[in-house]
Amino acid sequence: MEAASTAKPVTYMRRRPELTPCYSIIQNNLNTFISDRNREGRPLPNYVIKEFEAFLECGIPAYGCLRLACRSCLKEQIVAFSCKKRGFCPSCCAKRQVEAATHLVDHVLPMAPYRQFVVTFPIPMRYWLHSNKVLFAKVYRIIIKEIHDYYKIKATASGIKDPRPGAISFTQLAGSALNLNPHLHILFCDGVFAGGSETFRFRNLEAITDKEVEKLLTDISSKVVKLLKKQGYLNHDGEMVNHPLSDSIFQDHESLAMATSSSIVGRIAFGPNAGKKVTRIGSGFGYYEEIPLAKGHRCFSVNGFSLHANTATNTLARDRLRKLVEYISRGPLSNERLEITKSGQVKLKLKTAYSDGTSHLLFTPGEFIEKLSAIIPPPKSHLVKWSGVFAPNSPCRKKVVLKPEEKKGRSPKSSCTEDIPLKNSSWSKMLAKVFRIDVTKCQHCKGDMAIIAAITNRSEVARYLKHLGIEHEAPARAPPRYQEEPFEFGSEQNRYETTATIDN
Numbered sequence: 001m002e003a004a005s006t007a008k009p010v011t012y013m014r015r016r017p018e019l020t021p022c023y024s025i026i027q028n029n030l031n032t033f034i035s036d037r038n039r040e041g042r043p044l045p046n047y048v049i050k051e052f053e054a055f056l057e058c059g060i061p062a063y064g065c066l067r068l069a070c071r072s073c074l075k076e077q078i079v080a081f082s083c084k085k086r087g088f089c090p091s092c093c094a095k096r097q098v099e100a101a102t103h104l105v106d107h108v109l110p111m112a113p114y115r116q117f118v119v120t121f122p123i124p125m126r127y128w129l130h131s132n133k134v135l136f137a138k139v140y141r142i143i144i145k146e147i148h149d150y151y152k153i154k155a156t157a158s159g160i161k162d163p164r165p166g167a168i169s170f171t172q173l174a175g176s177a178l179n180l181n182p183h184l185h186i187l188f189c190d191g192v193f194a195g196g197s198e199t200f201r202f203r204n205l206e207a208i209t210d211k212e213v214e215k216l217l218t219d220i221s222s223k224v225v226k227l228l229k230k231q232g233y234l235n236h237d238g239e240m241v242n243h244p245l246s247d248s249i250f251q252d253h254e255s256l257a258m259a260t261s262s263s264i265v266g267r268i269a270f271g272p273n274a275g276k277k278v279t280r281i282g283s284g285f286g287y288y289e290e291i292p293l294a295k296g297h298r299c300f301s302v303n304g305f306s307l308h309a310n311t312a313t314n315t316l317a318r319d320r321l322r323k324l325v326e327y328i329s330r331g332p333l334s335n336e337r338l339e340i341t342k343s344g345q346v347k348l349k350l351k352t353a354y355s356d357g358t359s360h361l362l363f364t365p366g367e368f369i370e371k372l373s374a375i376i377p378p379p380k381s382h383l384v385k386w387s388g389v390f391a392p393n394s395p396c397r398k399k400v401v402l403k404p405e406e407k408k409g410r411s412p413k414s415s416c417t418e419d420i421p422l423k424n425s426s427w428s429k430m431l432a433k434v435f436r437i438d439v440t441k442c443q444h445c446k447g448d449m450a451i452i453a454a455i456t457n458r459s460e461v462a463r464y465l466k467h468l469g470i471e472h473e474a475p476a477r478a479p480p481r482y483q484e485e486p487f488e489f490g491s492e493q494n495r496y497e498t499t500a501t502i503d504n
Contacts, residue, residue: 093331
């Protein structure tokens with residue numbers, strides 16, 4: 001107790017994204033990458049460019065900030081705006097990760113055991129799922145239905161009437177090598193809910209066995225392959241004979257289609273290394289009637305599909321559940337895994353070394369930006385889905401969730417003329433929970449902080465930051481390294497080429 005009382009409080013300091021490797025790489029090379037794609041006649045889609053532009057403004061006070069003041073001593077403090085994007089921003093993805101875990105564990109997930117199901121897909125199928133939302137939705141429904149049916153059948157065999165499972169799924173788009181790898185992390189209540197309106201409660205079931213995981217994966221893979229055959233994408237032997245029609249955003253932007261398809265197979269799409277490998281290529285759909293291969297306890301693979309169901313938590317292990325939710329909702333990139341070498345290349349540390357001993361990957365800055373552009377979620381793609389008793393339209397949802405009245409992401413009102421309490425803002429809760437930093441309290445007198453203004457006008461922001469003695473200019477972005485020279489008809493070279501053409 002004495003050691004806890006003498007611990008120094010953590011002081012809030014503005015994060016400095018401009019000092020991180022990811023920011024430096026994009027700041028100095030984004031305009032070159034965009035210019036190169038334009039010169040090739042393969043411009044990037046707007047949503048990709050906006051993602052990068054928003055990242056370069058995230059956490060930089062010069063682009064806008066909140067002005068806070070202590071109610072007691074009137075000391076002021078600023079908080080820069082965040083980009084709130086879903087693609088790769090390490091800060092916003094980390095905040096979203098903690099926000100999801102806090103909301104689910106504290107407000108949604110009832111006291112029950114939980115099990116994680118991780119489903120990955122054959123390499124040739126990954127581009128289809130990423131570029132065709134309709135196909136992905138059909139495959140997702142097959143997977144969810146099969147796992148739901150597993151719990152229902154098992155509960156019915158145990159004498160439970162009208163069993164109802166519940167699940168929350170997170171779609172992850174990237175692997176640790178920044179390769180595009182859409183896969184599902186599905187968190188199921190490891191049991192079912194059943195009973196009447198007054199006796200509706202959770203019922204435990206025996207843990208899933210290796211045989212049941214093997215059968216579940218076999219059923220999932222066979223039904224997905226059957227769907228692909230019915231759609232005309234595979235023949236009777238499981239060989240690819242056609243490709244699904246991609247969404248319009250991929251049809252209209254060749255650069256996006258090239259970046260995503262190359263990212264899936266671990267190759268480079270653009271630049272001097274175009275077509276070269278980054279990582280090894282995996283197998284395809286396998287052969288007809290392939291036997292499921294055991295990869296570990298409650299983990300099997302077949303026909304390029306894999307299912308892992310060995311991670312579970314018991315009813316009372318809420319801290320372990322929180323860590324599990326943080327894991328399945330994590331972002332694809334961490335600055336701790338990035339390093340800029342002396343030669344200017346990007347060194348990415350793998351989370352787990354490859355079997356051949358590879359521990360890092362090396363990219364040029366342009367190749368690194370290419371990999372990031374491939375894993376940015378396309379517009380209107382839902383990365384979090386609810387099913388069973390947790391579904392938004394389920395009549396059972398209010399009966400099972402912990403606090404149905406709580407909503408995720410509560411934030412301060414936008415009006416600055418009102419006396420706004422800061423305690424309800426989600427970002428302040430995340431800082432307090434993760435870093436033990438309470439930005440709702442003054443760093444000098446521990447009084448309550450209040451929002452007095454949201455400054456968005458660039459000139460006003462610069463004037464205010466200059467008054468506080470804070471850097472008031474946004475970090476400069478490097479111009480394109482290679483610019484196409486304007487065509488001058490009267491130049492010596494063009495005059496010679498024109499004369500030679502006429503003479504011939």
